[in-house]
Amino acid sequence: MSKRNLLATVAALSAFGLNAAQAESLKMGALATLEGAFTALGEDGMRGVQLAINEFGGTAGGREIELITGSSDASPDSAIRATRRLVEQDGVQILVGPLSGSEGLAVRDYAKTQPDVTFVNGSSAAQDTTLRDPSDNFFRFSTDGAQWMAGLGEYTLNEKGYESIAIIAEDYSFPYSLVFGFLEPYCRLGGQAKVEDRFWVPIGNKDYSSVIASLPDDVDALFVGLGGADAVNFLTQYEQAGGELPLVAGSITVDQTVLGSKGRTRDFVIGTPSASPISDTWDDPRWAAFVASYQAEFPDGFPSPSIFAHAYYVNTKAALLALDEVGGDLSDGGANYRTALSNLSFETPTGMVSLDARRNAIADIFLTEVIEGPDGNLVNDTVKVTSQVSQTFGLEYEEFLEYGVVGRDNPSCS
């Protein structure tokens, strides 16, 4: 009934010479993990979506944005169920999401069955989502896990002097990408990371005592690639077990979703180097403005926006900018809209972002170290900015494929 009313309104407005498209609202879906181990991450992702929409005053291309949210629990199945509901029941024409790596792979596969719907990534960062067998209607304006590690492998070996390292990370596609991005330069330059010193744990693991007990003592450092509640649990237990290895962290392990949590791990993580698509203390007006609007809008959010708020914000903003460009017109099944997205190049809080031929972002990456901020919160301090990191590390596409699919043993580091 309401649809009919809307049609009548539209018809009436057109009679007065207004463009029909201006009156009809546009349905946009947002999918994030609002359940499970990554709940805090998903909630912050949703804050990022809200920030971008508010920045546009709730309209883009002359059409009001009607936001519909969906929830998953980081498993590919739940992501597909929620995506199906948003696309097939709610009829969203643009979907922002999902959050986690293997979800991204699943949504990418689903995207191929819905050629008229445009999928813009949330924060999922598995390499293969856009590298191998990409989908024409899946766009990622946030970078992948291997890109996030730019500069960290070199820094760990050369500046920190850790010549051998053990690894603990979650056992799925995103940490594989992360570890690959870290180890590729680290091993190439002579660092040691034996395959038997890599520990892969399931998402949502609560008890790390057996892993902690079997960590080797003949390594110089420990690389931690865990996210959300998993990272908090591991760090707490490792500290309580008297762990002494210096840490090197994958982006999400020292993200605000972990640093901002209340716990005893505080002093323990100070000085941990990491690399990430954001840096909490980056001295740049664009970033400062983003942080200020986040803090003003969400007083009960984290002290500073997390990677997930940032990634969802950047992706939503891209979706809205392209809508402006086509005047909100998706009547051709979104073909023009997707062309506009492909050619988009815009300023984000962390610098310029543009897309490569497979619709994956080329963006700046930050090398960071955890410090105690002026107000007592733990933050990531900017050590160095690596500008315009591409998915293929600057190599030709074919050449990069020779590294092989990311996984537990890639690179083998021998």
Added chain:
Amino acid sequence: MGKYIVLAALLLAYPTFVGDFFTFQIGAYALLLGTVALSLQVLGGYGGMVSLSQLTVAGIAGYTVAILGDNTTNVMGLGWPWWCVVTAAIAIAAIAASLIGAISVRTEGIYTIMITLAIAVSFFYFVRQNYPVFNGFTGLAGVEPPRFGALYLRDPAPFYYLSLAIAAVFFWAVRYERHATFGLALQAIRDNPRRMAALGYNVPLHRVAAHALAGVIAGTAGVALVWFNGRISPGTVGVDVAIDILIIAVIGGMRHPIGPFIGALVFVLLENFAIDLIDRERFNTVIGLCFLAIVFLSPDGLLGLFDKARQAVRADTPKPQEPRKHPDKLHHNR
């Protein structure tokens, strides 16, 4: 009988009233989840054995389809013809269910639950950690149902009717079994296993046979579920989902084979639409509260609620109310 004809007509006509989403994602999914829960109802309602591994049995069938048939993950995918795959999947599910039965039938009550829970948990971790065959966390994607000319089985209406056919066949089978010799013996074993053993019945064998039957039901639903999702991964056979099956059976009601389907419908609707009722941080609380309310108001599930309502209407007549007998008890069928 009349009410079943009305119900059948409604179910057959359902896709013409609603859109694709309600046909596929709500209708077909509820029918398939209901079928898995039906297999638990056979074991729990008639056999007195509450098993948490019915979803595992469905998952074994699903993984078999993805491994023996085609998938796009470059792991396994042996490419057998679909009818071989389906037969093998259901057979393997039935064998696995019989083995689970053989392990668990000598236990009672909470111990049966513990053993079957342990099986469900170990299968979950096994597929999550095994990469060469099950492809770990990511699982196997790109599983396609068979095509018959222009008829593509995953299109909403064809898939709905496939699910309806599966659900209907097993619904009638279970309904028939309730009054068949085997079903009566099973219910008698539920009520007094020692007496049945004294009468010369092989109690464990009957129970294992019940597990095998439930395995065929769950396995068939599992094949359809993997076609439905187009993929299978450890998340599909996780402990939380295994417990969802128990929730479905309990909120629907364990007494009658229609119960699991009612439970599944309520469950699927809540799972899909609770997020619209309340803000997105709290929707799981709503789901939990609904289940709590159902079980609190009626320990017999929604079926029991329905019966209570009917009794309340009848209570207007002056006839004294006889205490309702358990309809599944053996003496009722004499």
